[in-house]
Amino acid sequence: MTAFSDVSSMQDIEMDTLCCPITTTSISMLLYNTIRRHPGANIAEIEVETGRSLTFTELLERVSSLVAGLISIGVTENSKIVVLSYNSQESHMIILAGMFIGAVIVPIDPSCQEDEIEHMLKLVEPDYMFSEGGKTLFRLHQILPLTDYPTPQLIVNNNKKGHTKFKDLLLRADPDCVPMLPDPDEDHVVFIMFTSGSTGMPKGAMLPETYFLKSQYLISEMGRTKCAENHLMATSISWVSGLFTYMKGLIAGDKTIYLRGRVHEVVLLETIQRYKINKMSSHPTPVLRMALYPRIFDY
Template identity: 30%
Template sequence: MKLIERSPWAFLDSWRGKTFTGEWPTLPEMFSITVERYGSRPCFTVFESERITLTYNEALAKVKTLAAWLHENGVKKGDHVAVSGKNSPEWAVTYLATLYAGAVVIPIDYGLHDHEIENLLKASDPAYFFVDEEKHEHFVSLKSSWKVMSLSKKDPGAYPYNLQPKNLEAALSSIVPAGEEDLAAIMFTSGTTGTPKGVMLTHRNLVSDCYIAQSNLSIYATDVFYALLPIHHSYTMLAVFIEAISVGAEVVFGKSMAVSRMLKELREGKITMLLGVPLLFNKLLAGIMKGIKDKGPVVYGLMKFLMGVSYLVKKITGKNPGKKIFHAVLDKASLATLRIAISGGGPLAASVFRVYNELGIDFIQGYGLTETSPIVALNPVENFKIDSVGRYFPPHMEMKILDPDENGVGEVAIKGPMVMKGYYKMPEATADVFTDDGWFKTGDLGRLDDEHYLYLCGRAKNMIVTEGGKNVYPEEIENAFQLYYNDIEQITVRGYLMDAETKSEGIEALVYPADDLLKRLNVMRGTPEAEDPVRTAVDDIVERVNKGLQPYQRISKTTLIPEPLEMTTTRKVKRAYSN
């Protein structure tokens, strides 16, 4: 397949030398260019008691006003401003205003415990901390070096839209702006207890990644992005928020993962771009397929036949007949307006990927890490491969496999303008993740094909070595269970010591059964009566999955767990709790 050279950022040349002077604009410069192009278009939308929308012109006015207030109140170039809260236009305005003031934004996970947030604030030492209403009072009560503001209009004196500078124009003209190579954000990926690890991302990192990713995916000013996953996370921050404002698209902020609210916002927001994690897409698909099965075996059989035909036509011709064939099904699931769905934050099972495409949804996968801003691979809609997490972006970046084995599998390494500056105040940790010649080591194991598509196996540190010396990747086995999410809510695969003398590992599955399974079996979780039927049902699923795995990959021990294991923002199990 010949790579098609596209430059979605060619339009920037009209502003080069005027609005910006570097290779890439900074985030404020990028947003200002978009406002010039699409000022009257909707920018930020939220559904509260009614639909509330800011146009790009209105959003910029609020951003500049808050930036001027921050500057008048002592925030200067390079200072830190932290923000933590539910997805909202206020969060977005605060983020952009911080950058317009020349400062560095510190997005913090609102789902963390108060003491964990305090730990990140101490590590980053912000001048201001904007926090949502539920945690505002607690942080106001602390004696700290940072000033606490609110993202909620319930605290009018500290609310970002109410903070007015004394002299707007004078403040704006005296701001020293950040440059392309200056820090834009510090993203904390882990270490919420002990020493936090902050990824330092520059304006160049984020803006270059935003536009380069569009080499494999066309997005338009007419698109409507749904910010459902927490926006503090690099995936949502770049792939939804920054991508949208780079082209003048609309962002609809979802504040809750409750299914009823999500479906309402998908429908009323007329969402065209849905970005999520595998767990979200598994749950959505489980609901769709249940609705089809409920129509009886004849209808279900016919639908499955049509889905197969739809997929075949799409792969051979590039046309998408499923959008029309299954319009009623998609409309019932509030997905009829979707143009594209993207799964990231972890590998999605190829079987799930295929079913969405069979139903007529242009569904693709991407790959990246916080340290790479994050997108470094994306499946083109017209040339997707269901087993791959995407194609990387030559010639704008490089990717290679370090020390590949006989199957071409090794650690994925990356070079490019999206690779982080380093970890905040952690030179040794920074040096550990770079090779001597400057390649960033991802810690992920994978292989590349001759068309630049990446196939992931798992995390290097999670790899299990069996008695026969075979390498087993837990993520590959876990992915095989993704179509059973109605019965199994959470499955985590790990190695266990089978033989202390030889130190050989077997494969164990930690399983948290789903509520739907208990309901179907008519038993209550945690009761003696539930133990045998639940165990039998789970063992049956494990046996079915094992048949499709290689002998050395098969699960030999299944443990039912009474509580789900703790998960990250992107719904991945924190494996430190399961090892």
Template identity: 25%
Template sequence: MGQIKLFSPAERTIHHLLERRAELQKEATFFWFKDEAFSYARLNRMASCVSKGLQDIGVAKGDRVAVMLGNRPEFLAVWFGLAKLGAIEVALNTAHRGYLLSYQLNQAQCSVLIVDKSFLPCIEDIGKDLDSLRHVVVLDLDEALPELPGIEVQRYADLVARGEDYRPASVHWNDPLGIMFTSGTTGPSKGAVLPQNYAIHTAEIISEIAGYGPDDCLYNALPLFHGNAKLLSTMPALYSGATMVLAERFSASQFWDDIARYRCTEFNYIGSILSILLKADPQPDDRENSLRVLLGAGATPGVYEAFEARFGVSLIEGYGMSEIGLPLMSRPGACKPGTCGKPHPDYEVMVVDDEGQEVAEGVPGELLVRPKKPWTTLLEYYRMPEKTVEAWQGLWFHTGDYLLQDDEGFYHFVDRKKDAIRRRGENISSYEVETMVTSHPLVLEAAATPVKSELGEDEVMITVVLREGARLSAEELIAHCEQVMAKFMVPRYVRFVAGLPRTPTEKVQKYVIRDQGVTADTWDREKDAGHGTPVARQGAPV
């Protein structure tokens, strides 16, 4: 059975789609995990048990429940189980710790957290800083329950052992499905509130463009705490009747073995994945694989053609954001390497200058987007009304990215207007990197900027001013960073300077730092580790 048509507001919800599949196809395999098959009916039962357990501890429609899990079937059960209650999932990046982790839990006002045992120490470290958390549910916990002040801790196995008999909530297409944190620029991360129909609409777009059907098998190796894995793989598979393979993580050494074992026909790539796969030594049978299409973004023109030619697959590139879905997409047979494709019919787009005036073809400007269909973009930034209004100036969503349209109607990504860094598939807030670097007692101020990586995307560079008379080595600063931030945020490059460049109004001129890039006195973690020396405040001026 292929696509299930969803028409009414009550039907256009993720749990309704799962329930329909479970009713119509019951024990047919929805996805594989570690060679174990999970049917539609089995996942639906697992989700209902989550709903019952959470309802029994007081979770109701509109409540925010944080999820800090690796890729595993229980993650999907929790996601669909929360949707059945109309509760709102807040997916946490499993690499986060310290300040950023407590900030997101508090900002989203999460009352419940569901967490893998392996991440529990990160929660114990910030327990005293959590404002609203009242329940922690831990997976795989065999030993005694930990004690957290003012928080009830229980095992996931006990939570889901209460049966499936939950009380259904009235959930419609415009009800919040989740809060997805996006990187802040001049401030903290913003929680984009996404409606149920956002997920359904995205599944429809992807399934139609990629031509998914029951004979397809989608390989899903990206983290489920990101929208890509749930919205661009899980939901299209569910919507089109395709099978999915859920991997714990992407592994270049395991990738082709998994593709062959499950006869996968599709994979979503991000960032440098294509470059990594291309680095393997060519084999005579490289084209003898089951893949027919890969979806993603960021393939440079050279990589794009090389990958298609070597592995005999078609690449489909697009442009999207957590807030707005996928307004630009290529189509099979109508792709142009190095571009994001053309506008999807469900969106209006416009490229404007700094005054808001539309620019001509070939001229870079900020991309503005607005939807033609209801409830297909974010509802708001949670508890940030001023940021919501700012993003929707003139009733257009301002992406903060510079693009240009060529004479064939294809859109090219040019640069980020926003002060953000993209590294290894993660959007990194320079503001948050700077906040955590300056938490070191010897650091006066810092500026985080992107440096182009040899694999594409960015590396993180931090330019640092130390306090008067302080001495600190780059390695000591990096050791501090490794304690307070996610691994993917830890800077590769460190430069100590006497002062940061500023405008007459004392704003830091980051473009000056970006233009200088990696200088002779910049420390490189990948080349200079083990050779760091104390550096006094008298660094070179920028």
């Protein structure tokens, strides 16, 4: 995997909590098994801006359909898939489907500067790219001509012609479809995550199976007997905080309420009140702004 030569290994990331090994060696298999154990009619996730939701059964069915669609366009184990999205139903599904196939997922925050995104793409040299439509897709079209490697196959979350449409990849599939890599090597790379680039250009780190399977934050939710909670995910799936929040919700059976982009403190306060949020994952700045909001006691 020569394209990863400039990307640091998992040892360069500080892992603060480890626990004893569990029975599976695949994070995708762990997610699959825990999702199946939850009541199928329970809501898995809600998109605040659109009100769209998926139950655990619907999520697993659509991910299985997407697995078939991705395989039909050539996605295989270790294919590199960039996901250019803050959060969306489609980006969550393509991340899970890619994991089920054994691909390497590379989430990128579309709010990054153009030169940062260009740098990240050159570093990874993806085989496939998923992009939201609108401004995100427009910016991507300005960046791709500047790269010096073969243009990846583009999967777009809109209905415009000229690209592979996300909805066209939802093929009829076996409802009992299981992850294709149930017992990978422990150093099999699942994600490449990028830093914020506050001290220069963003740096990538390869996250293998063990990074997730030994995380106390995730594994502590296994076998939890208390009632499901409403968890507000006010951070991007492209950051480790957002990724772990989403995975933890799937493992715990929580209802994950997420935002498609950065919002003002009023929207956060209204969302917390509307969905009766029990816990929240967010960058510190929005939380501080909420605390200092002059009319906070109106909520």
